[in-house]
Amino acid sequence: xxxxxxxxxxxxxxxxxxxxxxxxxxxxxxxxxxxxxxxxxxxxxxxxxxxxxxxxxxxxxxxxxxxxxxxxxxxxxxxxxxxxxxxxxxxxxxxxxxxxxxxxxxxxxxxxxxxxxxxxxxxxxxxxxxxxxxxxxxxxxxxxxxxxxxxxxxxxxxxxxxxxxxxxxxxxxxxxxxxxxxxxxxxxxxxxxxxxxxxxxxxxxxxxxxxxxxxxxxxxxxxxxxxxxxxxxxxxxxxxxxxxxxxxxxxxxxxxxxxxxxxxxxxxxxxxxxxxxxxxxxxxxxxxxxxxxxxxxxxxxxxxxxxxxxxxxxxxxxxx
Amino acid sequence: xxxxxxxxxxxxxxxxxxxxxxxxxxxxxxxxxxxxxxxxxxxxxxxxxxxxxxxxxxxxxxxxxxxxxxxxxxxxxxxxxxxxxxxxxxxxxxxxxxxxxxxxxxxxxxxxxxxxxxxxxxxxxxxxxxxxxxxxxxxxxxxxxxxxxxxxxxxxxxxxxxxxxxxxxxxxxxxxxxxxxxxxxxxxxxxxxxxxxxxxxxxxxxxxxxxxxxxxxxxxxxxxxxxxxxxxxxxxxxxxxxxxxxxxxxxxxxxxxxxxxxxxxxxxxxxxxxxxxxxxxxxxxxxxxxxxxxxxxxxxxxxxxxxxxxxxxxxxxxxxxxxxxxxxxxxxxxxxxxxxxxxxxxxxxxxxxxxxxxxxxx
Numbered sequence: 264x265x266x267x268x269x270x271x272x273x274x275x276x277x278x279x280x281x282x283x284x285x286x287x288x289x290x291x292x293x294x295x296x297x298x299x300x301x302x303x304x305x306x307x308x309x310x311x312x313x314x315x316x317x318x319x320x321x322x323x324x325x326x327x328x329x330x331x332x333x334x335x336x337x338x339x340x341x342x343x344x345x346x347x348x349x350x351x352x353x354x355x356x357x358x359x360x361x362x363x364x365x366x367x368x369x370x371x372x373x374x375x376x377x378x379x380x381x382x383x384x385x386x387x388x389x390x391x392x393x394x395x396x397x398x399x400x401x402x403x404x405x406x407x408x409x410x411x412x413x414x415x416x417x418x419x420x421x422x423x424x425x426x427x428x429x430x431x432x433x434x435x436x437x438x439x440x441x442x443x444x445x446x447x448x449x450x451x452x453x454x455x456x457x458x459x460x461x462x463x464x465x466x467x468x469x470x471x472x473x474x475x476x477x478x479x480x481x482x483x484x485x486x487x488x489x490x491x492x493x494x495x496x497x498x499x500x501x502x503x504x505x506x507x508x509x510x511x512x513x514x515x516x517x518x519x520x521x522x523x524x525x526x527x528x529x530x531x532x533x534x535x536x537x538x539x540x541x542x543x544x545x546x547x548x549x550x551x552x553x554x555x556x557x558x559x560x561x562x563x564x565x566x567x568x569x570x571x572x573x574x575x576x577x578x579x580x581x582x583x
Numbered sequence: 584x585x586x587x588x589x590x591x592x593x594x595x596x597x598x599x600x601x602x603x604x605x606x607x608x609x610x611x612x613x614x615x616x617x618x619x620x621x622x623x624x625x626x627x628x629x630x631x632x633x634x635x636x637x638x639x640x641x642x643x644x645x646x647x648x649x650x651x652x653x654x655x656x657x658x659x660x661x662x663x664x665x666x667x668x669x670x671x672x673x674x675x676x677x678x679x680x681x682x683x684x685x686x687x688x689x690x691x692x693x694x695x696x697x698x699x700x701x702x703x704x705x706x707x708x709x710x711x712x713x714x715x716x717x718x719x720x721x722x723x724x725x726x727x728x729x730x731x732x733x734x735x736x737x738x739x740x741x742x743x744x745x746x747x748x749x750x751x752x753x754x755x756x757x758x759x760x761x762x763x764x765x766x767x768x769x770x771x772x773x774x775x776x777x778x779x780x781x782x783x784x785x786x787x788x789x790x791x792x793x794x795x796x797x798x799x800x801x802x803x804x805x806x807x808x809x810x811x812x813x814x815x816x817x818x819x820x821x822x823x824x825x826x827x828x829x830x831x832x833x834x835x836x837x838x839x840x841x842x843x844x845x846x847x848x849x850x851x852x853x854x855x856x857x858x859x860x861x862x863x864x865x866x867x868x869x870x871x872x873x874x875x876x877x878x879x880x881x882x883x884x885x886x887x888x889x890x891x892x893x894x895x896x897x898x899x900x901x902x903x904x905x906x907x908x909x910x911x912x913x914x915x916x917x918x919x920x921x922x923x924x925x926x927x928x929x930x931x932x933x934x935x936x937x938x939x940x941x942x943x944x945x
Contacts, residue, residue: 318696320695320945322942339698342697346693346696350689351692353690354684354690356600365592365595366693368589
């Protein structure tokens with residue numbers, strides 16, 4: 264795989280704020296072109312700092328990496344990038360259409376193209392009827408919709424969205440998911456930063472979990488949960504007391520109450536356990552493949568071996 | 584092409600921002616009222632007229648042309664007092680929030696994430712803030728141009744020199760506001776501190792002019808005494824003449840001793856003033872073009888008997904003489920000194936602000 268196949272290719276990104284607050288501790292991360300990539304992490308993990316470093320809003324302490332093939336920190340590629348910051352604020356004196364026109368012009372989009380795209384995007388985010396109203400009169404969800412349209416006005420190759428569904432109702436969230444899927448279908452790369460794990464799980468091809476300024480895990484959800492995937496054989500309550508003896512000959516099976524767990528992703532490997540249970544005359548209630556959710560994965564990443572949640576500063580430094 | 588598009592977008596945004604502020608329109612309305620008042624004033628062979636009322640005065644068309652009155656009122660009253668003070672205060676109040684609002688969290692990220700360098704971005708924002716002053720003064724100057732033309736029968740395009748001069752003065756003050764806006768990120772703080780800075784600049788300028796008046800008065804006194812001494816020396820020697828000569832020589836010695844102290848004070852004030860923007864003197868550059876010294880003197884002194892004041896003794900000097908000497912000194916100051924040193928101050932403020940903006944994390 265060549266470097267150009269990555270929309271974002273970070274070897275080492277570090278940011279230490281004044282007062283020696285280490286927000287990023289050497290981030291290594293790769294985002295492939297054409298995928299939807301999710302960045303998750305608890306508050307203060309450094310997610311927004313990382314996005315701001317990519318968008319040149321924050322100057323990194325150290326940075327080795329590229330975005331769209333050019334070193335991070337250069338302004339040039341930003342014309343091909345769309346960005347929606349968290350807690351963004353548009354000038355109240357602008358209308359929705361003027362917001363798109365202004366940021367489109369700053370991104371270097373010619374006026375006729377801006378007008379055409381603005382009209383299309385306003386329709387896409389369901390804001391055409393409000394296009395001539397001042398942003399000051401918008402609800403939070405409406406501002407978010409305009410924000411997403413703003414991020415797409417330059418038809419970017421890469422879109423970075425920081426909490427895009429913040430303040431958006433369920434219908435709006437579904438619309439945003441559709442927009443993201445459409446972007447992916449058009450070969451665009453989407454970098455999502457969100458707390459809403461269920462949202463990410465629905466749309467992301469790959470994710471990275473950031474904890475205290477460092478990448479704790481990175482890959483597809485399947486790759487990241489493989490070691491926790493298992494099959495479970497559940498018997499009825501009357502059979503439960505006899506279950507340990509029934510599977511004793513199979514060391515891979517671990518019994519917990521009425522359930523025998525077999526740590527494998529291979530369906531064939533669980534058949535002998537099922538046979539043993541049936542041979543013992545026990546009643547099987549269910550056999551199911553278990554895959555941890557993104558939330559399970561996230562909670563495991565942000566919990567230390569003693570079971571305590573890793574909070575900002577637990578390693579002496581991530582910014583709250 | 585992209586740079587041009589971005590610059591145009593920032594200017595258009597600045598216009599929209601100003602347009603949304605009531606003060607912009609309030610300021611324009613006041614300008615309209617002032618122009619209307621300006622047009623209501625007239626001059627005839629008996630004196631000054633205001634609408635249909637007539638006020639007999641020494642200033643009349645037998646002494647000066649009506650166009651001189653209009654140019655005088657425009658140059659020495661309308662421009663310095665309204666555009667130089669009133670509209671300037673409204674302009675600072677209106678624009679003080681531009682930079683703090685721009686660098687506020689949630690707003691600046693959107694702009695910084697665009698393909699435009701930080702230094703160019705913030706300098707363009709600075710230039711865009713000049714729109715307020717530029718629009719206001721252009722409308723005002725155009726209206727005054729029409730009034731002077733129709734009422735004074737002189738179509739003098741040099742009236743429009745007020746546009747760059749007032750914008751220049753506003754840019755001196757706004758440079759401080761710009762830096763303070765970046766440092767404090769507070770509209771109120773940057774506005775009040777800019778007003779304070781303006782007050783200090785005005786204070787230094789006034790102090791320097793007071794020293795200049797003292798210096799001019801002292802020079803005139805010494806010249807007067809030297810003339811008296813020469814006259815006394817030429818007279819036949821006698822006891823009375825000798826006593827008078829001694830007294831005059833003593834007065835001259837005292838004046839010379841005073842001159843040294845005044846010179847030191849003036850030099851100190853002048854040195855400080857050199858480093859600061861010269862708001863009043865920049866505005867006064869207009870009267871160098873619009874009014875000849877004779878026209879100015881006629882307007883300022885017509886009809887009034889030349890009163891003289893003593894400086895605690897029998898050496899009498901007329902205030903007009905002092906004022907003329909001060910005016911001559913001020914007029915002798917070169918445009919590069921007046922504008923160049925002020926722009927130097929502005930460059931330091933803007934450069935420092937741009938440097939801070941370029942290095943800051945948002």
